[in-house]
Amino acid sequence: MESSQHQRRGGSVPRSPSQTPRSNDKSVRDLRSGDSNSSSKHDKDKGVNVQVILRCRPLSADEMRIHTPVVISCNENRREVCAVQNIANKQIDRTFLFDKVFGPSSQQKELFELAVSPIVNEVLQGYNCTIFAYGQTGTGKTYTMEGGARKKNGEFPSDAGAIPRAVKQIFDILEAQNAEYNMKVTFLELYNEEIADLLAPEETPKFIDDKSKKPIALMEDGKGGVFVRGLEEELVTTANEIYKILEKGSAKRRTAETLLNKQSSRSHSIFSITIHIKECTPEGEEMIKCGKLNLVDLAGSENISRSGAREGRAREAGEINKSLLTLGRVINALVEHSGHVPYRDSKLTRLLRDSLGGKTKTCIIATISPSIHCLEETLSTLDYAHRAKNIRNKPEINQKMMKSALMKDLYSEIDRLRQEVYAAREKNGIYIPRDRYLLEEAEKKAMAEKIERMELVSESKEKQITELQELYNSQQLLTADLSDKLEKTEKKLGQTENALFDLEDKHRQANATIKEKEFLISNLLKSEKALVGHAFELRAELENAASDVSDLFAKIERKDKIEDGNKALIQRFQSQLTQQLEILHKTVAASVTQQEQQLKDMEEDMQSFVSTKSEATEELRGRLGKLKDTYGSGIRALDNIALKLDGNSKSTFGDLNSEVSKHSRDLEDLLKELLLKLMLYLMTFKVVFTIKKRS
Numbered sequence: 001m002e003s004s005q006h007q008r009r010g011g012s013v014p015r016s017p018s019q020t021p022r023s024n025d026k027s028v029r030d031l032r033s034g035d036s037n038s039s040s041k042h043d044k045d046k047g048v049n050v051q052v053i054l055r056c057r058p059l060s061a062d063e064m065r066i067h068t069p070v071v072i073s074c075n076e077n078r079r080e081v082c083a084v085q086n087i088a089n090k091q092i093d094r095t096f097l098f099d100k101v102f103g104p105s106s107q108q109k110e111l112f113e114l115a116v117s118p119i120v121n122e123v124l125q126g127y128n129c130t131i132f133a134y135g136q137t138g139t140g141k142t143y144t145m146e147g148g149a150r151k152k153n154g155e156f157p158s159d160a161g162a163i164p165r166a167v168k169q170i171f172d173i174l175e176a177q178n179a180e181y182n183m184k185v186t187f188l189e190l191y192n193e194e195i196a197d198l199l200a201p202e203e204t205p206k207f208i209d210d211k212s213k214k215p216i217a218l219m220e221d222g223k224g225g226v227f228v229r230g231l232e233e234e235l236v237t238t239a240n241e242i243y244k245i246l247e248k249g250s251a252k253r254r255t256a257e258t259l260l261n262k263q264s265s266r267s268h269s270i271f272s273i274t275i276h277i278k279e280c281t282p283e284g285e286e287m288i289k290c291g292k293l294n295l296v297d298l299a300g301s302e303n304i305s306r307s308g309a310r311e312g313r314a315r316e317a318g319e320i321n322k323s324l325l326t327l328g329r330v331i332n333a334l335v336e337h338s339g340h341v342p343y344r345d346s347k348l349t350r351l352l353r354d355s356l357g358g359k360t361k362t363c364i365i366a367t368i369s370p371s372i373h374c375l376e377e378t379l380s381t382l383d384y385a386h387r388a389k390n391i392r393n394k395p396e397i398n399q400k401m402m403k404s405a406l407m408k409d410l411y412s413e414i415d416r417l418r419q420e421v422y423a424a425r426e427k428n429g430i431y432i433p434r435d436r437y438l439l440e441e442a443e444k445k446a447m448a449e450k451i452e453r454m455e456l457v458s459e460s461k462e463k464q465i466t467e468l469q470e471l472y473n474s475q476q477l478l479t480a481d482l483s484d485k486l487e488k489t490e491k492k493l494g495q496t497e498n499a500l501f502d503l504e505d506k507h508r509q510a511n512a513t514i515k516e517k518e519f520l521i522s523n524l525l526k527s528e529k530a531l532v533g534h535a536f537e538l539r540a541e542l543e544n545a546a547s548d549v550s551d552l553f554a555k556i557e558r559k560d561k562i563e564d565g566n567k568a569l570i571q572r573f574q575s576q577l578t579q580q581l582e583i584l585h586k587t588v589a590a591s592v593t594q595q596e597q598q599l600k601d602m603e604e605d606m607q608s609f610v611s612t613k614s615e616a617t618e619e620l621r622g623r624l625g626k627l628k629d630t631y632g633s634g635i636r637a638l639d640n641i642a643l644k645l646d647g648n649s650k651s652t653f654g655d656l657n658s659e660v661s662k663h664s665r666d667l668e669d670l671l672k673e674l675l676l677k678l679m680l681y682l683m684t685f686k687v688v689f690t691i692k693k694r695s
């Protein structure tokens with residue numbers, strides 16, 4: 001811990017941020033671990049594509065209030081973004097595939113953990129890494145990079161962006177490893193192709209527009225790289241210090257924007273963290289591992305003319321365009337593998353050269369809005385980001401430096417700084433180390449020679465131009481004359497051509513009209529013939545119909561007559577029926593009374609008959625009783641006789657037998673007569689009873 005403290009407190013500033021140690025420094029031993037070595041080899045051979053992440057912000061409260069239509073849909077699992085476009089009333093969907101996609105509901109933590117945290121780990125392994133935020137103004141570049149401000153109590157906000165989270169992760173890991181390290185940060189702004197230091201003390205110019213102050217220069221480091229001369233590097237020991245620096249720098253950027261009355265962010269900002277970590281080899285030699293993280297918040301990518309840049313700001317727009325356009329051109333050149341990559345055309349691409357096609361690991365976070373009103377810019381961002389996916393970098397771990405080499409570097413740096421301080425104190429210019437001075441002088445000389453050569457060429461070219469100008473003038477006169485004639489002839493020709501065109505047109509129209517009319521006439525004749533045929537048929541049908549109608553009228557007349565006759569008949573029949581009914585009614589009434597009378601009489605008759613018959617019956621019953629008695633006595637007498645004669649001769653038996661049969665026959669006849677009489681009575685009684693019952 002002691003040595004760690006010392007390392008940090010020592011404030012040793014090994015190199016300026018742009019002078020990150022280079023792998024081609026052959027004097028330094030490579031002590032990379034096996035893993036990273038193999039992955040580095042792999043990266044070296046094949047190259048690694050720039051990672052492109054797409055983030056779509058949610059609709060703002062205002063957009064939601066006015067129900068802004070959404071035209072973007074994100075599928076995070078399939079890593080797809082779909083834009084719905086309406087071209088000439090046709091709906092066209094365009095789908096883009098990215099390395100990672102974060103939809104409107106994605107949180108800062110999620111984006112950091114999935115996209116930024118692995119990059120931070122690589123920085124700690126010794127890689128240089130760059131994260132760009134690219135997109136239209138207001139789509140969330142700054143939100144993604146910086147996020148919400150720290151809470152008043154210093155608490156970490158939930159919407160903290162990639163920078164504060166990366167810083168926290170770096171400190172957490174280094175503290176957990178109990179590593180000896182030092183960390184320094186720079187924060188610069190590129191505006192109007194000029195660099196401003198966002199960490200500079202107040203007296204340093206805030207605005208590059210302030211011509212009285214000398215802008216910060218971007219210098220070649222003589223090894224193909226660049227460094228920013230005079231850029232403040234702040235040594236930081238805690239995450240809190242970085243937050244303060246970030247807040248200070250962002251506030252400075254915002255104030256500048258407000259003073260310039262800007263609607264959108266037109267500057268690019270680059271926040272760089274450089275970490276030096278001390279490691280010991282098994283032999284006990286102290287090595288320094290270095291990693292660097294650049295976090296770049298680019299200016300709004302929208303069309304400058306649309307964002308309101310006019311006249312006075314033309315330069316600003318042009319310059320910003322220049323940086324973004326050059327960035328686009330660099331990307332195109334890298335993707336198309338064209339020989340010349342125009343890094344030198346803008347400061348942005350000069351500063352980030354190593355991140356585009358170099359040894360740095362690069363990630364681009366493209367931010368878009370889901371709103372229909374931003375569709376054009378969104379599609380442009382999607383195309384741009386999609387194209388950038390094809391850039392291949394060849395990331396390499398920075399070579400570890402021996403402490404002694406580092407010390408040497410530091411001593412020369414201290415010496416340079418001392419000379420600079422001296423020069424500043426003496427106010428006799430600035431200090432430049434001898435080798436750089438010689439290099440710059442040689443460059444200057446070469447440039448002067450080049451200018452001289454160019455001036456000579458320019459002189460001869462000017463001469464040529466004057467000759468050509470004279471020739472051009474005389475040709476111009478000739479041409480004017482000829483042009484005049486040509487013009488007149490052309491006019492006449494034009495008129496004649498017009499007249500001819502008119503005539504041809506009229507002729508064509510007349511021909512067409514004649515054809516049309518002929519066609520109409522033939523059609524009319526055909527229809528006339530057809531009509532005459534129809535007329536004949538109709539006439540015959542009409543005649544038939546007329547005769548049918550007259551028949552119908554005769555039938556109707558006959559029918560009317562019959563109906564009249566029928567009516568009279570019905571009336572007669574009705575009156576006759578009424579009379580007949582009356583008579584019938586009377587007859588029925590008389591018959592009913594008569595029948596009643598007859599019934600009464602019959603009843604009386606029946607009563608007298610019944611009483612007579614009951615007397616007769618009584619008499620008959622008496623007679624029968626008597627007859628019975630007689631018969632019984634006869635039988636008994638016969639029995640007696642039979643008994644008397646039983647033992648006598650059988651000769652008398654026949655007499656007796658005949659006597660018996662005679663008696664039996666008599667008796668039988670008497671019984672038959674009685675039975676007949678009884679039957680007669682019963683029938684008579686039955687008839688009378690039935691008549692009575694019916695009445």
Ligand SMILES: Nc1ncnc2c1ncn2[C@@H]1O[C@H](COP(=O)(O)OP(=O)(O)OP(=O)(O)O)[C@@H](O)[C@H]1O
Binds near residue numbers: 137
């Ligand atoms: N993913 C998101 N979730 C919630 N709010 C967001 C998100 N992205 C952006 N915003 C909000 O949208 C607004 C604009 O975002 P921001 O300022 O980051 O845009 P920008 O792209 O940086 O714009 P400029 O180019 O002008 O700097 C801010 O109020 C921010 O809080």
